[in-house]
Amino acid sequence: MAASQTALPGNAMAGILRDAALYALVTFGLCVPIIAYRTDPGPGTELVLVPRWGLVAALCAAIFVARIVQRLVLLRRDARRALTPSPAQATEAVHGEPDAGQKTSKVGLSLFIAVALTLPMIAALATGGLSSARYWIDLGILILTYVMLGWGLNIVVGLAGLLDLGYVAFYAVGAYSYALLSTTFGLSFWVCLPLAGLFAGLWGMILGFPVLRLRGDYLAIVTLAFGEIIRLVLINWTDVTGGGAGISSIPRATFFGIPFTAGDNGFAATFGIPYDSMHRLVFLYYLILALALITNFVTLRLRRLPIGRAWEALREDEIACRSLGINTTATKLTAFALGAAFGGFAGSFFAVRQGFISPESFNFLESAIILAIVVLGGMGSQVGVAIAAVAMVGGPEMLRNLGFLKAVFGEGFDPNEYRLLLFGLAMVAMMVWRPRGLISVRLPSVSLGERRAVSGAHVSEGHG
Amino acid sequence: MATHPDTRATATPPVLTVEHLTMRFGGLVAVSDLSFQARRGDITALIGPNGAGKTTVFNCITGFYKPTEGMLTLAHADGTTHLLERLPNHEVNRTARVARTFQNIRLFQGMTVLENLLVAQHKPLMRASGYTILGLLGLKGFRDAQDAAIERAKAWLTRIDLMKRADDPAGALPYGAQRRLEIARAMCTDPVLLCLDEPAAGLNPRESAELNGLLRHIRDEHDTSVLLIEHDMSVVMEISDHVVVLDYGQKIADGTPAEVRSDPRVIAAYLGVEDEEVEAVEAEVGISVPHGDDAHTGAPA
Structure with missing residues (x-):
């Protein structure tokens, strides 16, 4: 684990352990009424309670470990951020490396166009004939x-x-x-x-x-x-x-x-x-x-x-x-x-x-x-919109083909029925991690030197 | 005030003539029967205590408010005149060539410094791009116009010492630089009259001194007259040629900085007078304050 590398002070580690233990306790409390006993049909008409304490213990342990890992990751990230100030707060010009968004923008558009231009050929080759590529x-x-x-x-x-x-x-x-x-x-x-x-x-x-x-x-x-x-x-x-x-x-x-x-x-x-x-x-x-x-x-x-x-x-x-x-x-x-x-x-x-x-x-x-x-996609970003369209329209279609989920959740599981649920979850995740869209930076329309993207923190969303 | 000697007033017509300007918001009279002139080539300062109606006057001049009564005449050097109160908001800048800055800076924060200065040159660039159609085809005429616009922006960036930050977002600049950029942006519209709403607010003494230099440069090197609202007396007294003092929407003094500084009404409006002296001072200066005496007395606000 990361604890040895970061050489945390003892009290910080104790705090994290206490926190993780609390999480595990809450998990246990939630598990008791929901997971600890399963009702199975018995030999007659009556139901039989099957205790599953092993599963509860495993879940609590998993939450305990996950919380410790999460705290350590966040701790290291905060430490790293404290060392590198955000360009948005700088009072002098910051000539940083292009960030992930910019790199995606540069490669993304040409990649997108290349795939788009050759899709019928790729589909025909992959499925063995034009007629069978109809779906794609x-x-x-x-x-x-x-x-x-x-x-x-x-x-x-x-x-x-x-x-x-x-x-x-x-x-x-x-x-x-x-x-x-x-x-x-x-x-x-x-x-x-x-x-x-x-x-x-x-x-x-x-x-x-x-x-x-x-x-x-x-x-x-x-x-x-x-x-x-x-x-x-x-x-x-x-x-x-x-x-x-x-x-x-x-x-x-x-x-x-x-x-x-x-x-x-x-x-x-x-x-x-x-x-x-x-x-x-x-x-x-x-x-x-x-x-x-x-x-x-x-x-x-x-x-x-x-x-x-x-x-x-x-x-x-x-x-x-x-x-x-x-x-x-x-x-x-x-x-x-x-x-x-x-x-x-x-x-x-x-x-x-x-x-x-x-x-x-x-x-x-x-x-x-x-x-x-x-x-x-990120308002104003052409590449972002293209990626988002693929995700929004293609994503739900892909769910139809997730047959392997049946192996996890049992034969009766139809991923297609959970389309909107997963879709909603993906949207919530997006809003939490990338609230300004996939590509939130803005490329200036004109520049004297090298074109450097403007951070989304400065760009306004408009007021109508 | 016709009492102070002035030779230029008769030589050239005023760039801006405000006559009987009144602005009412419902029952509130923000500006009442205000008349003054701003002479061509001068820096005219509009001062007064908080709430005196200075920004309202600015908003009337720049077309953001339609005055309830009064006439605002802007004269160009070639003799054409524009009645500002009759022009739609954006035409005040487009045809009458009045530019302004704002009390709370209004830059295009997510656009770069250079882009801010290019947006200000919208009118000539739009014409050069054939209202977008020729520009869409990428004709040479437009490219030349764009290069000229960039050169002009570069000249201003050098002047306001922001050349190194041309490609940075305007929102990332420090406060003083944002103030300078807003002035440069207004100047890029090639104005006849530049209206500055508290340009020195929030600047430190060194930046204030730089601002004075910039405003003098604008007055002396460009065909632009300046009208400014300011609280910082070091700016007002040092660079203005002419000062108009407002209080409760009325003009209480008008003259050179030295005259205004010694005017008892101005001193009364800014510093206030003791309760027992109110009657005496009012009688002496010959005003009766219509809004109740309380606000006028005691310590300055």
Whole structure:
């Protein structure tokens, strides 16, 4: 154990032992009514009490040891921290090593893009064929949709600091724009995609104009209400939207006009390759990847332009912005409209992928998940949002495959049923250990020397 | 006060003319019928005891409050005038070119020192980036404008001695440096009138002396007049050309630092007078205080 290395004074060690003993005692007290006796069905109808004192003793011992280890680890950490002052408190320039967050940012984005670009190939190789890789490519599409939505919302929440709880409304506007334009007027996906973004952006402006004078909680409530209004309109305006039944048989995506069919003028025949129904899915995968990367590229670009700096300044201090001649209403509106437009692009992709949409897909839970992705990733961090989207969307999917847990908890255990519980636990753990998100540092948009990240302790979260 | 001799007052029109400014918050009259002028190229100080209405006057001038009554005229060197009370908040800086700092420092704490100075140059950069569209394409015109903006920021960083910390977050700077940075940020908007709300608050004597140097530099080297609120008399008396004294929202004195210092009304407002002398002093200086005599007497607040 670490005790010998740190050479603790005797009284400190005695204190730790006393503390650990107290923990063990509490554990014992809790164990007596819960664990000490198990009721098993006896030979007849009666129940038999099976004493399990050995298990209780083991648990108490485990808690005792765990508490000692925890105290020693904390003690060493505090000692280490006392020696190295936090850069946030420094009065002179601190030129420290880049921290873990920065290193992740540097390697993370290129790694993410590399894996994303090759996922269909990797999946096909690993599972032995395109058709068997269907699950993985589908999952990839789902995750990338959320990555794109997260990046879109990141402009509004992460950069401009406006809390938007109704982002899914713009996703819905985009989806219904494509669905209605293509089924009614027969417009192709490539015409509808920009139109969907335009309509969503327009709705962003229409909503933004009256509500952006609100701040903080009030803005959040109004955007939440807007999300619900859009959903209720979609349900009740049956003549146009088909109501709760939704819109079905939405035209499928084509390869720039060439349909993915088995016929003579289909994709496979045109390019002289054997027909495979997976071609369409792979194409959809690369389509959403391209859309997501465009969102990322535009956002990174905008951050270095005056408008992006004005967004971040707005998040930091709105009053100071006004005193520097920045039109805060117009600045907020551009952030809102641009975020909405990206939501609209993602929405029209959703419609073309599903081929069927209904208001059920655009409920508040979707908004909450997208917002959770942004907050979990670290507000304003593009890499963080991508990681969080993988964790939030891919994580619950992974739980379906945790068969080995059955070996631990018995045959009747279905990990899928504990999805939300584990999810909640993970969120609580995040809030305790990384309250400002996975990547909480902020990279400056411009620098004279080497670009050094700004610690999350200085960065404001915005007040709406 | 037209009594003190002044040659410049007739030579150039005042940069800021405040006429009959009144600001009411419900029943509370924060500023009452205030009129004064700030001359071009001068450092004008606005002083007065706590709660005299100085910051309210500032907020009216910089567009954060809409005055209940009165007219605020800002004249540029080329003769164009702007009525500040009619401009929307951000236009006061954008078109009338009035910049300000805040009593409680309002820097963009999570942004670097350099970024703070670039945000202040939003208007020219926004124009150069073609309202984002040209900038998104990465055209050369925008890159040049950005380089020019960085050069300008560097010049100010050298001036306020923060060049070494250009890439550090503004929130990590010590207090005195934050004050200097806020002034430099306001100056980066290229103002005609710079309004400083207690720039020396919380500074030590050495930093105060540096601040005096900085303000003199701004007055002498730039086409910028300064209007400042200050409690630190070493700053006010040393660098201001003109002092306006407020008490209970009314102007009680207006003149050169020397004149104001010897004005009995100013002494009464700052130091107070003994209870038994109140009547005599009031009769002598010719005021009747409308807000009750208690607050005016006894020890200074």
